[in-house]
Amino acid sequence: MKKALALILMLVMVLSLAACGSSAAPAASSSSGTAAAAPETIKIGFVFPMSGTGAMAGRYSTHGADVLKEELGGVITVNGVDHPVEFIYADNEGSEEKTTNVYQKLIEEEGVIAIVGPDASKCALAAGPIAQNAGCPNVATFATNTAVTEVGNYIFRACFIDPFQGAVAAAYCEEQGYKTACIMFNNADAYSVGLKDAFIESFDGEVLGIEEYSGSDVKDYNVQLTKLAAQNPEVLLLPNLNVELGLQIQQARTAGLTCPIVCGDSADTPDVAKVAGAASDGVAYVSAFSAESTAPAAKAFVDAYVALYPDELPNSNAELTYEATKMVVWAIQNAATLDRDGVRDAIESIDGLELPSGSMTMVAETRNPSKGAVIMQYDAEGVTHYVATVNP
Amino acid sequence: MATILQYLVYGLQLGSVYALLALGYTMVYGIVGMINTAHGDFLMIGALGTFFIAKLFENFHVDGTYPMLIVGLIILIAMVITGGIAVGVEAIAYRPLRNKPRMIALITAVGVSMFLENFPRALPFIGPNPRPFPTLFINRTFRVLGASITSTQVIMIVLAALTMVALDRFVAKTKIGGQMRAVSMDKDAANLMGINVNKVISITFFIGGALAAVSGICYASAYPQVEVYMGSWLGNMSFVAAVLGGIGDIRGAMLGGFILGIAQIFATAINSTFGYAVGFIILIIILLVKPAGIMGKLTIEKV
Secondary structure, three states: OHHHHHHHHHHHHHHHHHHHHHHHHHHHHHHHHHHHOOOOOEEEEEEEOOOOOOHHHHHHHHHHHHHHHHHHOOEEEEOOEEEEEEEEEEEOOOOHHHHHHHHHHHHHHHOOOEEEOOOOHHHHHHHHHHHHHHOOOEEEOOOOOHHHHHHOOOEEEOOOOOOHHHHHHHHHHHHOOOOEEEEEEEOOOHHHHHHHHHHHHHOOOEEEEEEEEOOOOOOOOHHHHHHHHHHOOOEEEEOOOHHHHHHHHHHHHHOOOOOOEEEOHHHOOHHHHHHHHHHHOOOEEEEOOOOOOOOHHHHHHHHHHHHHOOOOOOOHHHHHHHHHHHHHHHHHHHOOOOOHHHHHHHHHOOEEEEEOOEEEEEEOOOOEEEOOEEEEEEOOOOOEEEEEEEOO | OHHHHHHHHHHHHHHHHHHHHHHHHHHHHHHHOOOOOOHHHHHHHHHHHHHHHHHHOHHHOEOOEOOHHHHHHHHHHHHHHHHHHHHHHHHHHHHHHOOOOHHHHHHHHHHHHHHHHHHHHHOOOOOOOOEEOOOOOOOOEEEEOOEEEEHHHHHHHHHHHHHHHHHHHHHHHOHHHHHHHHHHHOHHHHHHOOOOHHHHHHHHHHHHHHHHHHHHHHHHHHOOEEOOOHHHHHHHHHHHHHHHHOOOOHHHHHHHHHHHHHHHHHHHHHOOOOHHHHHHHHHHHHHHHOOOOOOOOOOOOOO
8 A cells, every 4th residue: 555655755756846847948948949030929928727627718718819819919119119928828717726826837937928817716716816826926817816816916807797787777767867766675685785885885876776686596586576566666676596586586577677777797597588588678787898898809809709709799708808919909009018017007097998898997996907897688488688888 | 364364375385295204204303202303304205206207107198297197106106116215214124213212213314314315315216306296186376365275285285285184183083093002102112012123114214205205296296396305494494393383293284284384385475585584483482481392291201
């Protein structure tokens, strides 16, 4: 037993040594190669899960970045000088440990000017301090946890954080001309409470009634919804979890609430329509992106994507990676100095950058974007359709 | 007035689920003298079973629902399967412990409950995700005196009431019912009188399981979503209902279920977070004032 263990350990050690040796060699040669070229090569690092359970998300992410690579044609022009640009894709396998390793490698060995990714909050939280300490700007794509950008002033994100959806929902309701709203929310869930608070804060109309319930054990919302129906609001906000929404929508219609219903992005699962049945017809929800979007920037992105990958449509991962990379590239082009600190300052100063999801402005204090979102709507068959792009 | 009527319908709807489930609790307690905490999970098995049985009958699916006859057949099969599983659980887990201290049976029941929740969860074709429940009953909404009542609610309440009356008659009039009452009074004496105690207990578990399946189907029709944990919370509430009515007493369980359902809805109407606490507040008050429950008779434990 012990002998076998010792043998395995030895094998592992030998193999890891071999792996170190092989990975170190090309890195050294590439650094000596670039030193000779006149305009410095700009390297951007990408960290995504390309294997493991998140591999599908990683695939879409790299495809999203490829679209921008194609757009750039291999060069970024800074102050009239064409710099060759290199995208370095690194696999984090969706694990925190591996993410910290690839961050080290990208920052120390490859000398990237900025990192795009990762998509999971837990990975961004684990590796964020490394980028922060090295002073390397980092734009996370899909990391929605508020703590991600609180790591330090070099960490940004491309997606909006959950409560921001409440502001989007409010802006949509105002655009639709709704003057009165009612809300039913889950008081035991941070997502739900965050959306509700953000909605109340930014909605110009009047909130007639707020009802609450606690926990997902609850399946009976009849009483709350009947009380809200008596208020006769113009719109009902249900900022709740996907397992609860189907039942709530169905019960809202039975309770006599005929007004439009608006939900958060949690409504973006087929189960909601399956549970709610015909009641889901016309239910609107906030989403980061839709391939059906009619905004010119979105159409251009989708067309470029389909031209490159004809067999698929871009999803949110692809779109957010494209946007994160676009932010980094814009920052490189507009940086006061072509180094990590210059790029960081430029990302922070982004104001009104046109992106597929709409116009984006970086909020300097929180390093979260204030950006457009799309409103999607279920039809009678439970299929979702793009309705509008909202810029709150 | 209309609002009060509306809340009353909601309360009856929820109460009928509690009452059907509480019946199983109370029968098992009355006859075996143990609290079967896994009873709520029989509801889940009934609902989840119905989901799969309805899938088997998919060929008969017309206009988003099934013909009445097929619905009856689906419910019957689900009842038999759930009843069979309940009998199996009793034979495997509870029977060997029947003469051991009650605490051991109680702990076993907790274990059985965890098993029944987590074993289907581990099965690849069931899994942890909630599933939409098929529409079995016709869904129409009526307006009665300003309150909106759905046909599903009516079917639920009628089905629950019919089942309860049938059970009450069954226990009072039939030979098996008489044997059940005899076993609940004194197991050993009943045995001496030639009653097959094991058989009676198996039948009790079968009826309890079948009733749980009916309540599961009712519940899942009103709230069309099934998942493996749906039974645990409902089990707790119906246990409260059974104790409220007087555990061991069949009519008490029905009464307790309806009282709890209606009280919960009206409490939610006053304050939405207060609703789920009210059941337990009522329980505490009842236990302080009348420890044996509303219909229960206080018995002295002979040591």
